Amino acid sequence: MQPFMREVVGRRISSHEEDDKMSAVLKDAVLAKMQRILTADMCEIVAAVPLQADTPVFNGGLELDSFTFVEFVSVLENNFGVELNEQDFDSVNFRTLESVADLLLKCGVVMPEQ
Amino acid sequence: MSTIEDERLSIGYEVIHNSTAGIAELLRTHGVLRTEAIVLRCESSVASAGAMLALMELGQSTVLEPMDAADFPGFCQYVATASVHLDHGAHRISLELRTNVRWRDQELALNRSHIYVRTSGTRGSSKIVAFDRDKLKLNAQNVQQRFRFCSKDRVVIPVPIHHMYGLGVGLLPAFFAKAPIRLLDHPNAVRYLEMERAFLPTVALLAAPLLATISRIRRDHRAYRLTIVAGDKLQGDTFLRYAEKVGCITQLYGSTEMGAMTAADPSESQAVRMNTCGSPLPGVSCKVDSDSGELLCHHPYGFDGYVGENGDHEPCPNWFSTGDLASIDEKQRITILGRTNQRIKRDGVWLHLSEVEEGLLSLNGIEHVVVVATGETMRGVGLTAFCKPLEGTNITSGALRSMCAQVLPRHAFPDAIEVIDVFPQLPSGKLDRRSLELRADDLLKSRRC
Numbered sequence: 001m002q003p004f005m006r007e008v009v010g011r012r013i014s015s016h017e018e019d020d021k022m023s024a025v026l027k028d029a030v031l032a033k034m035q036r037i038l039t040a041d042m043c044e045i046v047a048a049v050p051l052q053a054d055t056p057v058f059n060g061g062l063e064l065d066s067f068t069f070v071e072f073v074s075v076l077e078n079n080f081g082v083e084l085n086e087q088d089f090d091s092v093n094f095r096t097l098e099s100v101a102d103l104l105l106k107c108g109v110v111m112p113e114q
Numbered sequence: 115m116s117t118i119e120d121e122r123l124s125i126g127y128e129v130i131h132n133s134t135a136g137i138a139e140l141l142r143t144h145g146v147l148r149t150e151a152i153v154l155r156c157e158s159s160v161a162s163a164g165a166m167l168a169l170m171e172l173g174q175s176t177v178l179e180p181m182d183a184a185d186f187p188g189f190c191q192y193v194a195t196a197s198v199h200l201d202h203g204a205h206r207i208s209l210e211l212r213t214n215v216r217w218r219d220q221e222l223a224l225n226r227s228h229i230y231v232r233t234s235g236t237r238g239s240s241k242i243v244a245f246d247r248d249k250l251k252l253n254a255q256n257v258q259q260r261f262r263f264c265s266k267d268r269v270v271i272p273v274p275i276h277h278m279y280g281l282g283v284g285l286l287p288a289f290f291a292k293a294p295i296r297l298l299d300h301p302n303a304v305r306y307l308e309m310e311r312a313f314l315p316t317v318a319l320l321a322a323p324l325l326a327t328i329s330r331i332r333r334d335h336r337a338y339r340l341t342i343v344a345g346d347k348l349q350g351d352t353f354l355r356y357a358e359k360v361g362c363i364t365q366l367y368g369s370t371e372m373g374a375m376t377a378a379d380p381s382e383s384q385a386v387r388m389n390t391c392g393s394p395l396p397g398v399s400c401k402v403d404s405d406s407g408e409l410l411c412h413h414p415y416g417f418d419g420y421v422g423e424n425g426d427h428e429p430c431p432n433w434f435s436t437g438d439l440a441s442i443d444e445k446q447r448i449t450i451l452g453r454t455n456q457r458i459k460r461d462g463v464w465l466h467l468s469e470v471e472e473g474l475l476s477l478n479g480i481e482h483v484v485v486v487a488t489g490e491t492m493r494g495v496g497l498t499a500f501c502k503p504l505e506g507t508n509i510t511s512g513a514l515r516s517m518c519a520q521v522l523p524r525h526a527f528p529d530a531i532e533v534i535d536v537f538p539q540l541p542s543g544k545l546d547r548r549s550l551e552l553r554a555d556d557l558l559k560s561r562r563c
Contacts, residue, residue, distance in 0.1 A: 084333075
């Protein structure tokens with residue numbers, strides 16, 4: 001189990017059902033933290049966009065361009081304590097904020113305040 | 115095998131040739147002469163690229179307009195949209211024609227086959243540029259020769275193919291070299307890296323902002339034979355970071371009117387490729403006007419002239435004024451110093467905007483600076499600096515103002531400084547200077563109030 005999961009879960013996952021519930025809880029926690037981070041660190045970019053799970057990262061959502069995408073990645077890596085691999089950069093992982101949350105979970109996010 | 119592909123489709127080069135008869139028949143039934151221009155609505159797709167190449171093969175005069183354009187030149191009766199369909203198991207490119215509502219039945223001043231492209235409108239207004247079809251081919255062959263495009267290359271073009279950069283430096287040279295081509299519409303770093311894993315390109319044609327992004331998020335080494343970059347000048351650290359992971363980069367200098375003018379040969383040293391735009395392409399002559407410092411260019415395969423919305427023609431001068439200040443070294447290598455309209459007088463002293471930018475860039479914590487000149491102040495032309503801080507740096511415009519004296523003479527102090535996180539861009543990826551100028555006007559007005 002990854003460090004963040006241990007911190008948040010604090011107990012043993014014993015079944016698929018619990019596994020699914022726990023995944024949903026973790027994802028919500030990551031999404032909530034992403035919203036806080038983006039609102040604080042990229043307020044100019046995200047001010048006019050509702051930060052929801054299904055908000056697209058690019059077209060029709062955050063509308064990140066070349067420069068702001070670098071900032072977006074950097075803000076997430078620094079705040080979640082992960083480093084993304086080149087293979088992680090694909091359109092599935094960066095489709096919506098929820099997809100990015102899934103990616104961060106796969107990377108083993110750390111959330112000390114939890 | 116030579117193919118053109120996009121996200122959805124891949125076709126062999128032979129499909130283009132095999133589609134010309136059907137397109138010619140369609141044009142004939144609509145009574146379109148070869149010298150009567152039609153509009154082709156373009157995106158970075160197999161259909162658009164294939165139609166563009168088929169129309170060129172037919173010698174059909176064509177105005178290349180972006181897919182989302184709403185208005186088309188009044189001298190075109192028809193607007194064409196391309197598609198690819200299956201005909202007895204084989205791909206065919208076809209056109210759908212509709213009447214241009216702005217069409218005025220006026221004869222076009224140019225009576226040969228031309229390809230018409232629009233300038234990017236960096237300064238706020240876009241012009242239609244007419245290229246003789248044969249000269250456009252020779253222009254592209256010049257590029258092919260300088261960069262040694264060959265059929266073994268795998269060329270990715272993530273820039274618009276209806277602009278001269280994508281068309282004259284990417285699509286046509288790669289097509290003439292029979293190289294596999296991958297088009298990428300609406301590119302961003304994620305889509306680029308995803309494409310890269312599937313297509314395995316060896317040659318890339320990039321705009322500076324996308325290259326900068328890729329250089330920052332790329333973790334692995336991936337050797338390309340060549341990366342060509344044009345548009346904004348590449349910062350030295352970006353150049354080196356990208357080159358370390360990907361290999362040879364060369365900076366190209368060109369314009370919509372001239373096509374490619376200069377580019378460093380890939381065999382030149384890294385220092386030459388990083389600091390200059392290389393020497394003129396074969397047949398191209400460049401000189402610097404001794405009074406103004408402006409770069410002038412004579413191009414045997416440059417444009418024929420500008421065409422107005424109603425077909426009137428303004429011919430190309432013998433020496434084209436690029437609007438850029440440049441220096442030329444003893445080996446004819448060109449270094450672009452800035453725009454001619456970026457040279458101003460303050461306190462009676464000539465000042466180039468790049469001097470102010472360099473001064474501010476030398477301050478700690480600043481990643482990028484753009485200075486624009488607008489309006490009038492007591493010192494002369496108004497100066498506004500837009501500064502992007504380095505990531506993680508907290509800096510205010512007040513702090514920057516207080517540090518100006520360390521790096522700039524008094525007459526070069528900006529009248530206003532704004533800290534900015536994101537620079538506005540045009541759809542082409544170039545810096546939107548016009549937008550910054552408007553913002554600068556507002557800032558200067560608010561200071562006066």
